[in-house]
Amino acid sequence: MQSRKFSQGPEWGGIGVWYRTWAVGKNEVSVAILNAQGEVLRRLPLEKEAREDYYSGHDRQGQPGDLYKYELDGQLFPDPASRFQPFGVHGPSQVVDGSRFRWRAQGWKRPGVHELVIYELHVGTFTAEGTYAAIPQHFPDLKRIGVNVIELMPVADFPGRWNWGYDAVMCYAPSRAYGSPDDLRAFVDAAHEAGLAVILDVVYNHFGPDGNYMGAYAQDYFNPEHHTPWGAAFNFDAPHAGPVRTFFAENPIYWLDDFHVDGFRLDATHAIPDDSPKHVIQEITEEVQKRGSLVICEDPRNDRRLILPREAGGYGCDAVWADDFHHVVRVQMTQEHEGYLGYFKGTVDEIVRTLNEGWLFTGQTQIDGLPRGTKGNDLPPERFVACISNHDQVGNRAFGDRINSTVTPAAYRAASGLFLLSPYTPMLFMGQEWAASTPFLYFTDHETELGRNITKGRRKEFAEFKAFSDPIIREQIPDPQAEGTFMQSKIDWNEVEDGDHAGVLDLYTDFRQLRVRKLQGLQRGQWRAEQLSESAFGLRYQLASGQILLVLAQLVPSVNQLGLDNKSILQPTHGHTWNFVLSTNEPKYGGERPGLWDPAEKQFVLSEPEVIVFLDGQP
Structure with a gap:
């Protein structure tokens, strides 16, 4: 028996097809090669191997594209390890040679988990x-x-x-x-x-x-x-x-x-x-x-x-x-x-x-x-x-x-x-x-x-x-x-x-780009979330650049006036203030009334469901 790639299923060997299946308590196991109408063209008895109730055999006439079912004590069944079922799951299985496909993508490397x-x-x-x-x-x-x-x-x-x-x-x-x-x-x-x-x-x-x-x-x-x-x-x-x-x-x-x-x-x-x-x-x-x-x-x-x-x-x-x-x-x-x-x-x-x-x-x-x-x-x-x-x-x-x-x-x-x-x-x-x-x-x-x-x-x-x-x-x-x-x-x-x-699509585009620029590769200890009121909460990110990215959010309508003394999460770096970056309520995304940072009153104001983003920096 030729060296197999997988334990079950048909494998094209260049000359013929090798079949192997696992069947327990059977007297006779064979593979029936079929035509598209389900008629048996030929049968190949499979030999029981010495271990684990596997049955295998080599169809020297076999080719990719052949249709087949296994015959177990006189009954025909599709292959549980079939590589393709062109007529549905109850129909015959088909021999497939995937090595004939010509791959074009060269040097592909998948993104890392953090990306x-x-x-x-x-x-x-x-x-x-x-x-x-x-x-x-x-x-x-x-x-x-x-x-x-x-x-x-x-x-x-x-x-x-x-x-x-x-x-x-x-x-x-x-x-x-x-x-x-x-x-x-x-x-x-x-x-x-x-x-x-x-x-x-x-x-x-x-x-x-x-x-x-x-x-x-x-x-x-x-x-x-x-x-x-x-x-x-x-x-x-x-x-x-x-x-x-x-x-x-x-x-x-x-x-x-x-x-x-x-x-x-x-x-x-x-x-x-x-x-x-x-x-x-x-x-x-x-x-x-x-x-x-x-x-x-x-x-x-x-x-x-x-x-x-x-x-x-x-x-x-x-x-x-x-x-x-x-x-x-x-x-x-x-x-x-x-x-x-x-x-x-x-x-x-x-x-x-x-x-x-x-x-x-x-x-x-x-x-x-x-x-x-x-x-x-x-x-x-x-x-x-x-x-x-x-x-x-x-x-x-x-x-x-x-x-x-x-x-x-x-x-x-x-x-x-x-x-x-x-x-x-x-x-x-x-x-x-x-x-x-x-x-x-x-x-x-x-x-x-x-x-x-x-x-x-x-x-x-x-x-x-x-x-x-x-x-x-x-x-x-x-x-x-x-x-x-x-x-x-x-x-x-x-x-x-x-x-x-279109506005929502723009939101996904812009917020995703912000994530890539500022938040990719975050580690534990670089952020914390805090409740600011019954309806508002904040996410504070410590960026690798030393800046602070502040994400204020509320998911239900509620008027919130959040002063800097409300929570430490709202405090910018000493000597800095908060600069607006993005809001989900900007008109370009379909919103009407974005929340705001009022530097004179030193407070944030939210009223509608919103996520609003600030970056600390020079006044």
Whole structure:
């Protein structure tokens, strides 16, 4: 047997194709080469190897482009390690030779963790075309606002024509809904030529129910002793876990080697149980970082172990989503307290603590009586990814409404300014930079019975929310299965330069540029946040130049006259005064009445939701 690159899947060897799969408790395993109609052209019996229930064989006639399924005791199934599913997740798998692609980007180097400005997008709704090939036309738009990392929502293949990607079942196969594997390679190549890194959102906590054939190969893919919100967990720690760990640990390496991506966002890492001496998250992170790439976790536990260096007992991941920032900002502006937002009061005190710590909960007991969180204020700020919008915070709302559709324009501008000038790594969700009017709804395209259950389940999950207590009202929640739900979620690039949208885009451009000039590379000890009144708070940055950058903020309407004796945070350097830099309420951004610094009265005056920035200097 030739030396293999990965433990499973087909590999083109120059002369024929080598096949290998893992199947437990089978009497006969073969590979069936098919035509486009699903008819068997030839069969190749696979030989059971001496260890771990792997089966392998060499099809000397095989070529890239061949369609195949594995035959397990007389039944045909797609390959769980398929590299492409041209006819969908239930159809035949296809042999792909990625080595034929000619890469153009030379000397590419991804930005450092302290430089990241992340832009999360969904391939199918980012453009009218909904393809990998259509994204590069908007690279200049992303570069304008300082984005240097594109985070793709999951592109592993999923059932149907549209999906968020978290129901994926083929984690080695880029979705045919968006183009071919080479189309994805061309997108990554073009991104690198434009100076943009690409990270993939990957799901290692579960596969969706539709098109998931792993159990047909081996029930040992799962560990019934561990449970997730989606059912039994993958087997990372029980008997026969070795091939499962290898399957998932190799997956990011495949995307790095064959598609040149720059890193990963690991979905819902709190739902990846593993009692092994080395957690699979750490194993994946080590292998990815050996190749100079990034690992960012999504995890609501506020668990420092994820981003703590390995020599200090952590997993050593590069960053973690810190959604407390979104929650405290949103609740301050909207006073929404249902669902998980019920854990937050949305007070200025909570905002200040989150700005100082990285997250709000650092071990306190929540209203459900359970403790949450760990200390964060000694960890580098770039390890915390902050946002005011992401696919969850928009799409998990009944009508997919964005925060700019919920709060006033002034409040949205203020939240945006605070987000862009926070000490933490900023992540935008597609369209927020111009306050897009389009929703981002939850959408799926499953077969009939499962599809009906998805629709019912989606509406049922909102029954506990006061606004949807009436079943008639719940029926108005968009049907995830309807094509119109997917089409409504496509952002409208035609509105970018219109009226207030253009002003918000200018705000994102200017505030991002200020961040690059003044705040990049911040370390702990160079800033502090303080509450100034019931509605106002401040961020004081000690810049490397010796100057002080003062960010005053309030997210709700309130008249505040803040004298210098109010807080030490408001004092300029001795002999200096405060010079205006930017305000989210400047007319060019759509505002009317910017706050001000009154040097005669030595006080700041705020009345509307606003973020206003000052730099200390000579009078």
